[in-house]
Each structure stands twice: as C-alpha cells, then as structure tokens.
Amino acid sequence: MGMALIRSVILDGPDFTAEAFYGVVGVGPHVRVRASDAPAAGFRSFVLSLVASRPKVATSAKKDTDPATRQIDDIVPLRGVADVKASKQFYVDRGLAVAKSFGSRYVESATPESSVTLALYGRRAAAKDAGAYPDGTGSHRIVIGSDAGPFTDPDGFAWEA
Structure with missing residues (x-):
C-alpha cells in the first residue's frame, strides 16, 4: 500500500455560514x-x-510590512484522541505517514502532496x-476525505473515500 493522502475536510452542521468563510479565505x-x-x-x-x-485574519507578528495574502499553506485538523499512541498506530496501519511524533503527546502526518495535515493530540x-471544556457528545461534525477511507477510527471519527 502506498502513502495515504488526505484530500479534504468536511464539516457537518446545520449552519452554512462557515461555507462562506472558508470560501473567502x-x-x-x-x-x-x-x-x-x-x-x-x-x-x-x-x-x-x-x-x-x-498574516491574514490575525497575526502575532510585531511588524509586518508585506501585504496580506489570501494564501493558506496548510489546513490542519487537530484531533483530540483518547490514546495518541494507539491512534498513531491505527493511522500508520492505514498508510498515513508520520512527519513528527512526540510519544504520547503529539503526532503530525506527513502530507507532501496534500495541503491537509492531520495532527493528533x-x-x-x-x-x-x-x-473549551473537554466534554462533548454526539456527532463529531467533521469527516476526513482520503484515499485511505472509508473507515471509522478508534475515537469514532469518520473517514470517507
């Protein structure tokens, strides 16, 4: 199996104001x-x-003399998981390559041919x-589109082909 690519992030919800925002940026x-x-x-x-x-919507830079652009370099869905090591292994088994890994604290996927990078925390x-408070129930409100899907990960997040 080759390296899996993340193609898109799909946000589920009853409100489409987010669609206009993501289109503008x-x-x-x-x-x-x-x-x-x-x-x-x-x-x-x-x-x-x-x-x-x-800089775009906000920046921490003290000075910026360059004009703002509408160029987004990376889209990073940072996922909160129950067990970072177990989730990392789950994704590696499905072809996702790892760029950075800090034990049970943080993992970031390697996505050289995609603008979408998965991060686990x-x-x-x-x-x-x-x-936010860590409690929540119901739909995760996000689906990852990838050539590794479809499947549901150990934390209940859905992936689609």
Whole structure:
C-alpha cells in the first residue's frame, strides 16, 4: 500500500455560514460544509487550523510590512484522541505517514502532496488549546476525505473515500 493522502475536510452542521468563510479565505477545494441535523453538544474533539506564511485574519507578528495574502499553506485538523499512541498506530496501519511524533503527546502526518495535515493530540490538551471544556457528545461534525477511507477510527471519527 502506498502513502495515504488526505484530500479534504468536511464539516457537518446545520449552519452554512462557515461555507462562506472558508470560501473567502481560499480553502474551498479542501474544506467543505455539508448539511447535518445530527445532534452534537460541547467540544467535539477537533480544532481546524489554517496556517498561512503571511498574516491574514490575525497575526502575532510585531511588524509586518508585506501585504496580506489570501494564501493558506496548510489546513490542519487537530484531533483530540483518547490514546495518541494507539491512534498513531491505527493511522500508520492505514498508510498515513508520520512527519513528527512526540510519544504520547503529539503526532503530525506527513502530507507532501496534500495541503491537509492531520495532527493528533490528547483530548484534554486539544480542548485546552481550543479554550473549551473537554466534554462533548454526539456527532463529531467533521469527516476526513482520503484515499485511505472509508473507515471509522478508534475515537469514532469518520473517514470517507
């Protein structure tokens, strides 16, 4: 089996205002929105990061003399998981290559031919990063589109082909 590629991130929800936002920031081909009335409450164990080399919506840079661009370099669904090592092995078994791994704390996939990079973090750490309580129930509200799918991972996240 060759290296699996993550093609897209699909956000499920009842509200399509997110679709307009992702279209404006230029990630429309990789981030899609799909209607879903599946119940969900609280933190759903993911944070979607858009990484840009130039300032865009916000920046921590003290000075920036270059013009802002609409170029997003990476789309990173950071997933909060119950067991980082077990989830890493699960994904490696399905062809996802690892770029960075810090034991049971953090894992990042290697995606040289894709703009989407999967990152794994412990659930509580991911919630803390998001500024949210770690509790949540119902739909995860995110589906990963990949040539490794379809399957459901150990934390109940769905992947589609």
